[in-house]
Amino acid sequence: MSMHHRIILYLERAGLYHLARLNSHWFLLDESLVSAFIERWRPETHTFNMPFGECIVTLQDVVFQIGLPVNGEALSGCLGEFEKFIEGGRPAQEWFQDLFGELPPSNKRFRMLPADATEDTVRIYARAYIMMLLSTQLFGDKSANRVHIQWLPYLANLDDMGRYSWGSAALERLYRCILNSIRSSLKFKIRNTRRHINMDNRTR
Numbered sequence: 670m671s672m673h674h675r676i677i678l679y680l681e682r683a684g685l686y687h688l689a690r691l692n693s694h695w696f697l698l699d700e701s702l703v704s705a706f707i708e709r710w711r712p713e714t715h716t717f718n719m720p721f722g723e724c725i726v727t728l729q730d731v732v733f734q735i736g737l738p739v740n741g742e743a744l745s746g747c748l749g750e751f752e753k754f755i756e757g758g759r760p761a762q763e764w765f766q767d768l769f770g771e772l773p774p775s776n777k778r779f780r781m782l783p784a785d786a787t788e789d790t791v792r793i794y795a796r797a798y799i800m801m802l803l804s805t806q807l808f809g810d811k812s813a814n815r816v817h818i819q820w821l822p823y824l825a826n827l828d829d830m831g832r833y834s835w836g837s838a839a840l841e842r843l844y845r846c847i848l849n850s851i852r853s854s855l856k857f858k859i860r861n862t863r864r865h866i867n868m869d870n871r872t873r
Contacts, residue, residue, distance in 0.1 A: 687736025
């Protein structure tokens, strides 16, 4: 989905415009490099143990590298108060249609913003673009093409998105992903060790 000049204002208000300007080359995944960093991660100190000493990713790095705001309210990512954003307890599907102008497409993309689009239509496209940024560049998962419903309450109030600390949430997500990777790797090693032990016992 391309960034139309008419949605830039909403990206700036949300504090996500600099992130939106970064092209795909900024987000190419070097799996070997990531694996090397994870192997040097020390969960007890939350630092990378490098040959030249310890280093860590800070909020300052988040600001300098991807320009996300770090001052503001925390993002809980919790849907505990989700019902208060839905008038009359309507299903999320209907609320999604109000926000984006259509139901979630199963196999199609949002069309280009029409040249004569009204401001309401521009806001719909701005919400869709921000949703794409959050789900693919900041808080993506292995699906690479699915959007978590937890972000809908924030998009409901498009003009208030700038009051949140998106940088803090992104850094927290980075740490959590690192820890999950370490745990998965540790479980894999334990399973392999047990398998080898069982094989050794059978051959004796």
